[in-house]
Amino acid sequence: MTNAYLEVERLTVTFGSGPEAFRAVQDLDLSVEAGESFGLVGESGSGKSTVLRAICGLTPPPTGTLRIEGRPLPEPRSSQFYRTVQMVFQDPYGSLHPRHTVDRTLAEPLAIHQMDRREERIEQALREVGLDESFRFRYPHQLSGGQRQRIAIARALILEPRVLLLDEPTSALDASIQAEVLNLLDRLRSERGLTYLLVSHDLAVVSHMCDRLLVMQHGRGVEQLDRETLQQKTPVQQYTRELLVASEGFRR
Amino acid sequence: MSAALLDVQNLRVTFPTRTGVVEAVRGVSFSLGRERLGIVGESGSGKSQTGRAILGLTPSPGRVEAERLEFDGRPLLSASRAEWQRLRGGRISMVMQDPKYSLNPVMPIGKQIVEAYRTHVSATRKEAEQQGLRMLESVQIRDPRRVFQAYAHELSGGMGQRAMLAMMLITNPDLLIADEPTSALDVTVQLQVLGVLDQLVSERGMGLIFISHDLRLVSSFCDRVLVMYAGKVVETLEASRLHEAQHPYTQGLLNCLPQIEGSARPLPTLQREASWTQ
Numbered sequence: 001m002t003n004a005y006l007e008v009e010r011l012t013v014t015f016g017s018g019p020e021a022f023r024a025v026q027d028l029d030l031s032v033e034a035g036e037s038f039g040l041v042g043e044s045g046s047g048k049s050t051v052l053r054a055i056c057g058l059t060p061p062p063t064g065t066l067r068i069e070g071r072p073l074p075e076p077r078s079s080q081f082y083r084t085v086q087m088v089f090q091d092p093y094g095s096l097h098p099r100h101t102v103d104r105t106l107a108e109p110l111a112i113h114q115m116d117r118r119e120e121r122i123e124q125a126l127r128e129v130g131l132d133e134s135f136r137f138r139y140p141h142q143l144s145g146g147q148r149q150r151i152a153i154a155r156a157l158i159l160e161p162r163v164l165l166l167d168e169p170t171s172a173l174d175a176s177i178q179a180e181v182l183n184l185l186d187r188l189r190s191e192r193g194l195t196y197l198l199v200s201h202d203l204a205v206v207s208h209m210c211d212r213l214l215v216m217q218h219g220r221g222v223e224q225l226d227r228e229t230l231q232q233k234t235p236v237q238q239y240t241r242e243l244l245v246a247s248e249g250f251r252r
Numbered sequence: 253m254s255a256a257l258l259d260v261q262n263l264r265v266t267f268p269t270r271t272g273v274v275e276a277v278r279g280v281s282f283s284l285g286r287e288r289l290g291i292v293g294e295s296g297s298g299k300s301q302t303g304r305a306i307l308g309l310t311p312s313p314g315r316v317e318a319e320r321l322e323f324d325g326r327p328l329l330s331a332s333r334a335e336w337q338r339l340r341g342g343r344i345s346m347v348m349q350d351p352k353y354s355l356n357p358v359m360p361i362g363k364q365i366v367e368a369y370r371t372h373v374s375a376t377r378k379e380a381e382q383q384g385l386r387m388l389e390s391v392q393i394r395d396p397r398r399v400f401q402a403y404a405h406e407l408s409g410g411m412g413q414r415a416m417l418a419m420m421l422i423t424n425p426d427l428l429i430a431d432e433p434t435s436a437l438d439v440t441v442q443l444q445v446l447g448v449l450d451q452l453v454s455e456r457g458m459g460l461i462f463i464s465h466d467l468r469l470v471s472s473f474c475d476r477v478l479v480m481y482a483g484k485v486v487e488t489l490e491a492s493r494l495h496e497a498q499h500p501y502t503q504g505l506l507n508c509l510p511q512i513e514g515s516a517r518p519l520p521t522l523q524r525e526a527s528w529t530q
Binding site: 043044145174175176178179180182183186187201203204205207208209230231233242243244246247249250251252 | 294295409438439440441442443446447450465467468469472473504505508509510511512513514515517518519520521522
């Protein structure tokens with residue numbers, strides 16, 4: 001792989017210090033190509049969300065190297081970094097300010113990054129996630145879960161980033177709404193040539209959305225595989241096979 | 253199946269609000285023998301309110317009406333407080349989604365189990381403790397003594413949910429209502445908990461109502477499935493014949509799930525029709 005866009009090398013994230021120290025992620029390597037959709041899969045506590053947070057600078061400073069287009073990420077992250085990389089969180093109920101209207105939520109990143117044509121950009125962002133003008137002056141409590149997640153995606157996209165970090169973007173949503181949001185993400189990626197790093201516990205979602213994936217357990221990478229291997233259910237590692245069996249549902 | 257364990261005819265649950273009456277459940281009917289019944293629906297379909305109404309746990313100011321709501325031949329709607337006290341946790345038990353919220357955080361697990369047992373069965377503390385330890389063993393907890401002394405925060409999600417099952421099943425109820433019992437758990441742990449539930453339900457010949465949003469999971473676990481939409485049952489299916497579902501909502505729900513083996517792109521989405529709610 002020559003044109004790695006986002007590179008993670010020997011990433012280790014430690015919370016706390018001394019005897020209390022906890023390594024959430026240990027010696028993790030991965031690289032994502034430009035325009036690729038890459039999945040991180042694991043059970044709770046496997047460190048998959050921590051990887052995204054470390055890239056965004058939301059953890060204690062990690063060891064190891066993080067690079068975008070070959071350049072190490074600045075510490076602390078620069079405003080240019082956040083123009084390139086944006087994150088969408090799992091819980092659309094917790095990630096929107098309850099007392100800000102949709103308009104204000106979308107205007108804030110534009111103000112921070114001193115972008116022009118704010119009116120136009122807000123209107124366009126709403127259109128792109130499939131919501132009409134009438135949503136612009138609503139509060140989060142006046143929206144359904146799926147609509148909130150669309151706003152969260154619009155807020156991330158309004159800065160025209162190249163990379164989206166998606167942390168379980170549909171696991172708080174009903175199955176029929178999940179399909180709509182996944183289709184939206186799919187369309188946006190092909191229209192804008194975005195690069196995705198998607199975290200999920202759901203192998204079916206990852207199989208649908210990602211070209212390659214990394215299975216994590218206890219903070220370490222277990223196995224990296226491509227979509228074909230996943231679809232044909234021929235992984236090498238025992239743990240990956242267990243995950244595959246478990247996601248087939250209950251057997252008596 | 254002989255006489256039905258639970259008979260529900262035209263169950264309605266309504267909540268008065270400032271903007272009018274919200275009908276959460278609108279005329280649900282079914283009868284349950286000693287079998288596993290799944291109730292499936294999306295959020296707001298009324299599946300949880302159905303389960304709660306059966307146990308008389310509809311939060312106020314909600315109102316429950318039904319032509320018939322009988323458990324083992326006894327009408328539930330007119331049950332007194334004392335009768336409810338005997339039924340709940342004794343003959344009908346309920347397991348909820350997240351053990352973090354349903355276990356008492358400031359009382360050791362063992363003490364909670366003993367309390368549940370002695371509320372319904374006359375036994376000395378010692379006997380109750382013995383029974384509690386046996387019960388923890390039967391939900392496949394490897395170190396029952398440790399868990400018996402532990403507080404809820406000291407247990408993992410899967411462990412907490414097993415302790416919860418132990419507490420609910422120790423009185424040997426005739427009916428267990430499980431509302432999303434494994435949704436807060438990891439997939440591999442989910443299977444272990446379902447395995448325990450499966451074994452206990454078949455050993456004891458209980459009736460089970462399994463409420464969930466996950467159509468595939470429910471059909472792999474239950475004998476029969478009710479599919480709910482907007483407060484109504486739109487379809488009743490034999491779990492083994494899920495793929496023969498007739499109602500467009502059930503079909504839509506099945507089709508919109510991505511599959512590991514590969515799925516259509518874009519995923520088919522659910523086109524809701526106004527006629528489904530009538």
